Amino acid sequence: MFVLLTGATGYIGSNVLAALLAAGHEVLAVTRSETAAAQVREAGAKAVVHDLTDTAWLVEELGTVDAAIHTAATGDSQNPAFDDAVIDAVVAAFSGTEKRYLHTSGIWIWGAGDVTEDAPLDPPAIVAWRPEREERLLAADVRATIVAPAIVHGQDRGVVAAVFGAGSRTQDGAMRLVGSGAQHWSTVHVEDLADLYVAALSGGPHGRVAAASGHSPTVREIAQAVVGAGGTVVPESDDDSRARFGDPFADALLVDQRADGALARATWGWVPRRPTLLDELSA
Numbered sequence: 001m002f003v004l005l006t007g008a009t010g011y012i013g014s015n016v017l018a019a020l021l022a023a024g025h026e027v028l029a030v031t032r033s034e035t036a037a038a039q040v041r042e043a044g045a046k047a048v049v050h051d052l053t054d055t056a057w058l059v060e061e062l063g064t065v066d067a068a069i070h071t072a073a074t075g076d077s078q079n080p081a082f083d084d085a086v087i088d089a090v091v092a093a094f095s096g097t098e099k100r101y102l103h104t105s106g107i108w109i110w111g112a113g114d115v116t117e118d119a120p121l122d123p124p125a126i127v128a129w130r131p132e133r134e135e136r137l138l139a140a141d142v143r144a145t146i147v148a149p150a151i152v153h154g155q156d157r158g159v160v161a162a163v164f165g166a167g168s169r170t171q172d173g174a175m176r177l178v179g180s181g182a183q184h185w186s187t188v189h190v191e192d193l194a195d196l197y198v199a200a201l202s203g204g205p206h207g208r209v210a211a212a213s214g215h216s217p218t219v220r221e222i223a224q225a226v227v228g229a230g231g232t233v234v235p236e237s238d239d240d241s242r243a244r245f246g247d248p249f250a251d252a253l254l255v256d257q258r259a260d261g262a263l264a265r266a267t268w269g270w271v272p273r274r275p276t277l278l279d280e281l282s283a
Helices: 011-022 034-043 055-062 081-094 130-139 159-163 190-203 219-227 238-245 247-253 262-268 277-282
Strands: 002-006 026-031 046-049 067-070 100-104 143-149 151-153 187-189 207-211
Touching: 002 011, 011 026, 011 034, 011 190, 026 034, 026 055, 034 046, 055 081, 067 081, 067 190, 081 100, 081 130, 100 130, 100 190, 130 143, 130 207, 143 190, 151 159, 151 190, 187 190, 187 277, 190 207, 190 262, 207 262, 219 277, 238 247
Parallel strands: 002 026, 002 067, 026 046, 067 100, 100 143, 143 207, 151 187
Antiparallel strands: none
């Protein structure tokens, strides 16, 4: 397939780009700078520099490809500008066709509990803008799949690296948890996630799909793996976590959630193969 990809130099998008090229797909990446475009071309894809919020231009570009994958973000987790523009363009260009579209969401849209794709959505404030846009996409005559990644890890990047990085220790060197640390985080390795996008692209639409490895450690287990067997971890109050991370991000990190990725496995034969988060941290 000839695939239009947004966010091709981002954490998720760069891995999706590599997986698409490895699977033999041709890729056109929409980038925000010539530096990013050069990086994409060096990887083996085509690239064009343009503003994704230019919907009319994007409709024309989508007319030249077989499928599209949207992984780009504005950098402001509560700013839906890219999603609004891309969904508008996809609906205009892909409606009534066999062209496939993969839209990136996130596991937090389901809120606390055991995640099943048919469960009611209960997003914390930081992602509360997502469902309205996703419902508009799902109601359109588009062969769309909404991929909702769990907390992504791997390559020393992602939420875990940010939360337990610099500034996460007390004055005596103990690792601070987020809240009590009893909450579970659903996780997925970024390279397994990229494989899921490729499988979903070839396998057809399936509404919302949780992209989770089935590994859902507690925050305490994650922190202990970061500091090692001899290290110390300490809880903090939810309010202290909110003061440290800001209310929107902290409230998402405090969500207790498990997801097993069963639908993705059953639908596309997707099999996570990379190390789990705890194995990765222990190594």
